Amino acid sequence: MEKYRTQKKKLISISEVIDRTGYGRTWIYNLIKKNSFPMPVKTGERTIAFVESEVGAWIDENIFLSRNQAA
Structure with missing residues (x-):
């Protein structure tokens, strides 16, 4: 837990x-299911959000x- 506080x-x-990825909602959820996209954080009973730095790192990696x- 200390890691997240610092x-x-x-x-x-x-x-x-x-907006940042250009992908649709369904495609993003498919990538999450395949463990190919950062996992969302549950922020409420029926709401989620994503860690901005994780999404940015995913975009940079892609x-x-x-x-x-190799061509």
Whole structure:
């Protein structure tokens, strides 16, 4: 638990994730099911959010992998 207290985190909504990735809601949930996208955080009884830095790292990793594949 101490690890999470020392670093400042920001939560973003699914709408923000959709805007940042360009993916639709259904596709994002499919990626989550496949453990290929950062897991959401439950913020309420029926609401979730995502850790902004995790989504950003996922985007960066996908850009890197896409640009560095053997041609």
